[in-house]
Amino acid sequence: MKLICCFTFLLLNFPFPAFAETSVEDLLDKVDELYRSDSSHAAMEMQIVTENWERTTEMEVWSRGMNDTLIKILSPRKDKGIKTLKLGKQMWNYFPKINKVLKVPPSMMMNSWMGSDFSNDDLVKENTLAHNFISKLEAHPSEPDKLYFIVLRPKEDTVTVWAKISISIRRADLMPVEQIYYDEQGEKKRVMEFREIQQMGGKIIPTVMEMRTLKKNSKTLIRYKSINYNPDFSENIFSFNRLRRK
Numbered sequence: 001m002k003l004i005c006c007f008t009f010l011l012l013n014f015p016f017p018a019f020a021e022t023s024v025e026d027l028l029d030k031v032d033e034l035y036r037s038d039s040s041h042a043a044m045e046m047q048i049v050t051e052n053w054e055r056t057t058e059m060e061v062w063s064r065g066m067n068d069t070l071i072k073i074l075s076p077r078k079d080k081g082i083k084t085l086k087l088g089k090q091m092w093n094y095f096p097k098i099n100k101v102l103k104v105p106p107s108m109m110m111n112s113w114m115g116s117d118f119s120n121d122d123l124v125k126e127n128t129l130a131h132n133f134i135s136k137l138e139a140h141p142s143e144p145d146k147l148y149f150i151v152l153r154p155k156e157d158t159v160t161v162w163a164k165i166s167i168s169i170r171r172a173d174l175m176p177v178e179q180i181y182y183d184e185q186g187e188k189k190r191v192m193e194f195r196e197i198q199q200m201g202g203k204i205i206p207t208v209m210e211m212r213t214l215k216k217n218s219k220t221l222i223r224y225k226s227i228n229y230n231p232d233f234s235e236n237i238f239s240f241n242r243l244r245r246k
Contacts, residue, residue, distance in 0.1 A: 024135045024136070024137050024150055025130045025135065026130075027148070027150065027169060027174065028129040028130035028133075028135060028150065028152075028167075029130045030174060031129060031167065031169070031176050033066075034176070034205060034206075037229040037230050038064070038065060038229075038230050039062075039063060039064045039065070039229070039230055039231060039233070040061075040062070040063045040201075040227060040228065040229050040230070040231070041060075041061070041062050041063075041227070041228045041231045041233065042060070042061045042062075042063075042224060042225075042226065042227040042228070043058075043059070043060055043061075043224075043225040043226045043227075044058075044059045044060075044061055044222060044223065044224055044225060045057070045058055045059070045221075045222070045223045045225055046059060046114070046116060046220060046221070046222050046223075047220065047221045047223070048115060048116050048117070048218070048219075048220050049218060049219050049220070049221075050216070050217075050218040051217055051218070055076070055115070056075075056076075057073060057075065057076065057079065057114065058073070058074040058075040059071055059072065059073055059074060060072045060074055062233060062237055062238070064238060067086075067087065067088050068086065068087055068088075068238040069084070069085070069086040069238075070083065070084070070085050070086075070237060070238055070242065070243075071083060071084040071085075073114075079114070080096075081094075081096035082094065082095055082096065082114075083243050084113075085238065085239075085240075085242075085243055087238060090103070090104075091103070091104040091109070091120060092104065092240075092243065094243040094244060099244070101240060101243055101244070104120055106159065108120060109121040109159070110160070110161050116211075116220040117190065117211040117212065117213045117216075117218055117219060117220040118211055118220055118222070121160075122211075129152060129165070129167075132154065132155060132158040132160070133152035133153060133154055133155065133158065133165065134152065134153050134154075134155055135150055135151070135152050136150070136151050136152075137149070137150055138150075138151055140168060145171075146170065146171055146172075147168045147169060147170060147171060147177060148168070148169040148170075148171060148174075149166065149167075149168055149169075150166065150167045150169070151164060151165075151166050152164065152165045152166070152167070161183070162181045162182065162183070162189075163182055163183055163184040163185075163186070164181075164182040164186070165179065165180065165181055165182070166179070166180045166182075167179050167180075173204070175194065175197055175204070175206060176194045176206065177193070177194055178191065178192065178193050178194070179191070179192040179194075180192075188214060189213070189214060189215070190211060190212065190213050190214065191211075191212045191214065192209060192210065192211045192212075193209070193210045193212075194206035194208070194209055195207075195208040195209075195210065196208040196223075200224060200226065200227050201226070201227040201228050201229050202229060203227075203229065205224070205227075207223060207224045208221060208222070208223050208224075209221070209222045210222075
């Protein structure tokens, strides 16, 4: 979806300067901004795979900068019309069957979104890596010549369940490859891979993100089917009125 997502800023489609001339914070900003511009409109598919069942969800997603996101479920039929709205650091869900808008409290931001391996926070990007984590560049454990390796630890005021996050980024074009999440005991809990890098909407982006929850033996794939950057849409699209509109 961070359906978002989520999947949130502007990635320029030309080579970045050498790493020595680019700070770790700048690199993290590029990861945060990978799928966004001043605004965007995307069609996405989310496939959830568990040991016992599979489900595919079609979505339409609008974004404005890092702060505003609207997600609308198109299928399956039982979920059609469910919407998620994120304004700043607040988030609401609309359920058409009961015609109610329910606010998502901060305590539930780390909960699963629509039964997927992505959390509410992952998909609406409440946390941005560069601003909410202390970052350090280290040698990549297996491919130091090909990949940058950034280790992040949360700042004291950052609300997160992750004690550490590591990110591998390709040196050649600064595309993210893998993101690993660790708990307070240093145990690896989730792994997100970025795949199928191609041009879409005038940018080069990984069009598939796969999140695996290791203990649950489950995974969720988010696939961009199309994306349009800086489209024309109404300013009031990110509003409670639009949540209830069909």
